[in-house]
Amino acid sequence: MWKTVNYEVCGRGHKKDSIPCQDKTYSSYIKNVNIIALADGAGSARLSHYGAEVVIKAASEYISNNFDAVINNEDGKEVKINILNYLLDALKNKSTELSCDLKDLASTFLMVAVKDDVFLIIHIGDGVIGYLKGHELKIASRPENGEFANTTTFVTSKDALSSMKLFRGKTDNIHGFVLMSDGTSDSLYNKKDATLAPVITKMMHRNAILDHDKIFEKIKQSFDSVIVNNTLDDCSIAIMSRKSEILCDYQDMNDLGKCDLLGIVYGTNSYKQQISKYDYIVNYLHKPRTLEQVSRQLYIKKKYARKHLDKLLATGLITRVGHKYAQYIK
Known part of the structure; x- marks a missing residue:
């Protein structure tokens, strides 16, 4: 499309x-x-x-x-x-x-x-x-x-x-x-x-x-x-x-592409860990979830979960569905 x-x-x-x-x-x-x-x-x-x-x-x-x-x-x-x-x-x-x-x-x-x-x-x-x-x-x-x-x-x-x-x-x-x-x-x-x-x-x-x-x-x-x-x-x-094999979905992007999209510095000691966390959140939001659900799933406080979600919202990878968060569906 x-x-x-x-x-x-x-x-x-x-x-x-x-x-x-x-x-x-x-x-x-x-x-x-x-x-x-x-x-x-x-x-x-x-x-x-x-x-x-x-x-x-x-x-x-x-x-x-x-x-x-x-x-x-x-x-x-x-x-x-x-x-x-x-x-x-x-x-x-x-x-x-x-x-x-x-x-x-x-x-x-x-x-x-x-x-x-x-x-x-x-x-x-x-x-x-x-x-x-x-x-x-x-x-x-x-x-x-x-x-x-x-x-x-x-x-x-x-x-x-x-x-x-x-x-x-x-x-x-x-x-x-x-x-x-x-x-x-x-x-x-x-x-x-x-x-x-x-x-x-x-x-x-x-x-x-x-x-x-x-x-x-x-x-x-x-x-x-x-x-x-x-x-x-x-x-x-x-x-x-x-969308194509060249202009691919987030899940199919390489680490360098994901870092560029998410504003993560590529090559640092923690970049793979940061990418992994965002990968997990995006996949977890295959159906709408509340902030509390995301917080519990990641075992982190709500304020930190909100920070990650806000970044994903800013990139356009996820969206708001009422009071819940979900993957952006193309």
């Missing part, structure tokens, strides 16, 4: 000038089609935050309703024309509503859609699309930049059709996809080597095995405190991943 998480945050430059966040992200699951989408509104377009929102929702609607037709159509140009026309029609309706020019709604566009064992990737403009195949992070689509610095192609650009990238393929041995805006790529993408930061794999893994609210909070905290400080631009990301 594919899981998704997405987040956008206003950049320091826009906050300083009281400009709305122009990055927008979206995810959906409609008609058995999993979708993540991202759009980066043009800084030169005064209402691009509206345009970005329109683009990701219109595209998700179109692909959800026409996935099979898009995948089975061998005429790639026709597919691109149909997609772009749908987006432009939606933008024209918005421009009428806002009494603005189409160019005022300019944005880039990135999307990954998956149904059964088939994926579809669409990309217009800058930003990065990556994926995890086996153990290796790969680039599916690099930024499309214009002739001059800090320029790119937008959905509303005259050359949007010729610049649009469209990929179709099988999800065999693919465990996750990621979309990121150019602001985020300043931190998580090496332009020189065209490689993604290894932390992307960790984010995909956490998304695959943890509660959505927990991974969302972790990503939000990371972006708000670290990523956004590496650029003046807005920052956004969208991830789609699934």
Whole structure:
């Protein structure tokens, strides 16, 4: 089962000038089609935050309703024309509503859609699309930049059709996809080597095995405190991943992975003992238990049992069921 998480945050430059966040992200699951989408509104377009929102929702609607037709159509140009026309029609309706020019709604566009064992990737403009195949992070689509610095192609650009990238393929041995805006790529993408930061794999893994609210909070905290400080631009990301032999459940993780998740220092004299204790608690919570039951089972005081449970709650490995604790069920 594919899981998704997405987040956008206003950049320091826009906050300083009281400009709305122009990055927008979206995810959906409609008609058995999993979708993540991202759009980066043009800084030169005064209402691009509206345009970005329109683009990701219109595209998700179109692909959800026409996935099979898009995948089975061998005429790639026709597919691109149909997609772009749908987006432009939606933008024209918005421009009428806002009494603005189409160019005022300019944005880039990135999307990954998956149904059964088939994926579809669409990309217009800058930003990065990556994926995890086996153990290796790969680039599916690099930024499309214009002739001059800090320029790119937008959905509303005259050359949007010729610049649009469209990929179709099988999800065999693919465990996750990621979309990121150019602001985020300043931190998580090496332009020189065209490689993604290894932390992307960790984010995909956490998304695959943890509660959505927990991974969302972790990503939000990371972006708000670290990523956004590496650029003046807005920052956004969208991830789609699934549990697999690579992105495995906690019980199947190695000691190093468990230490990283639990915040235990790997290699110390007590790390194996600490892991063993958390392993035992997680397994014991295969059905809901009270704090008192956990305390008795571990032969420790309630305050220490609560401390262990709080850590597991923070990671998302367990959850609260009323006044009891239980394993998080994916």
